[in-house]
Amino acid sequence: MPNTDLNPSVVVPAEQWQQLAQSHENRVGAYTDPLVQLHKRGVKHPVYDFLFSYYYLSAGALKRWNPGAGIVVANPDKNAAAPHADWKFYREVSPDTAADLPHGGWTVDLEKFGAQRARVLEFASRLLSATAARPAKLSCFGLHEWAMAYKAEDHGIRHSTVPLRLGAEGTNEVVETHKISCSHFDAFRFYAPEARGMNQLQPTRDTMIEMEQPGCLHANMDLYKWATKLIPAVSSDLVTDCFELAWDIRVMDMQASPYDLADWGFDPIAIETAEGKAEYVRAQRDFSERSQVLRRRLLDSIERISSCLQTS
Template identity: 45%
Template sequence: MEVLEPAQWRAAMQRHQERADDRLSRYRHAGGYHPVFDFLFEYYPVRPSHLRRWHPGFGFTLAVDGGEPAPHAQWRDYHRTDQGISLDLAEFWARRGESVTFMRDFLCKSAENPTSFDCFGLHEWAMVYRTEQPRHSLPLRLGARGTDTVVESHRIKCTHFDAYRFFTEPARPLNLTVLSRERQPADDQCGCVHATMDLYKWAWKLGPLIPGELFLDCFDIAVQARILDMEASPYDCRDLGLGVVAIETPEGKAEYVHRQRALSAAAKPLRSRLVSQIDRAYAATLDY
């Protein structure tokens, strides 16, 4: 365990909160609704208070002095030791070990599965195919009929079950693969924009194992993935300050693949860092 002196952990906590507040000021607006960015706080059940909560991550103890103690002393999964306040790994692993192991195996499997970059974001189009009730209250860039035509003129190759499950009934048979929750570890792959976005979900679910810096790094890449997701969608988001990736054209397809590859490359070290934190914690449990 590395001991962080009070001045160190207080500074780290302040930096985290300032960084989180900067993101919240841009992507979360109290009392309003943003059809692009509110997804990151609604579909992913992360509250602003969760984003602001700083964890040092496994392997650190917060030293105590005569001043205000670290708030972690009152948080679940922390305890006091002779050196200060640290993660109670034994208690945490007894309560969460099975789910943490699942997340570790899922992340590793998605990285091992064959990567593909030819879906062109058509999952969003399949969610509005032949329906009069789109999921978002935004105009369709090509109109309903034009949107249906794009779907019908492509082979849909979605590999992400949590996108596929929102396909309209007429769209599901058009997907190259029938996806299911049971097969998700075998189908999920790290070229997928939503798999990149999900790193934010896994970082949140892993809680105190994950340092605040890594959690916010995962949030940042989720924002970029969400922007591409909606710019390439059938919705017209230009009034929200977003651009258009016209995936119905060769130029749009090329742009989508270029940005999708860049996101996947940026996500790779984040995924590795999440797995590494789990592995380090698991190795420490063997000492008990």
């Protein structure tokens, strides 16, 4: 089989990729454009802004359409290059490479990408593989956000623009009367100092591969992080699918948090009640199933990239 990633043979004509790029921009814009308008008015969104502050990719960068490795986007004419010419990890393809490429084009420089992203590819493969192989644990009830807000009367409120639904005292009581078992280091590290010892697990950066599991909301949101680190070698379709999962999880994560978001149109998931716990678990199970599909797609992409690099 020819190595199409390093010697691309799939050409997307200019008219076709321009349509695909516009469809992608519209898809992403449905999420990001309202936020941009809020920001122009000086308003921060307590739920959605997290996706653009914690995760590094800007709304503008997310709107860029990348076809993925092994595909050539054709230049529109001899005087105009595809915008990919100015983007990182792309290389030029000469007109004589393919009959349907009269003006040349651009494709992912997989050798350069692989050289600079080798550690990311290796770590992501190990982490995603280990996580995918484990059963989902569905008993955390989103208490990580409560542990972050513990003793708010001493430390202040993490999301200072919205109030605590049960107040500081009620929030403290929920933390103190529940079993907390967060396995995700990047959630655990934001705990209030007094809450860290209450967590049954003590995750660290070094134990991520040992502890991540597919029921964890933050591990599943982080599929978007790994997808962004693999741009442009993975397609924008996959990146955006991961983004949409992260968006949906973020909504549920904050609905189950100690914050009162009624003024923003979000009904609470009262995890301090039996009904709220059941609702949380149902949603958590659905997210786990969605995440496993995307996790395997990311692993497939990493495997293809690594295979092409090994045979080059």
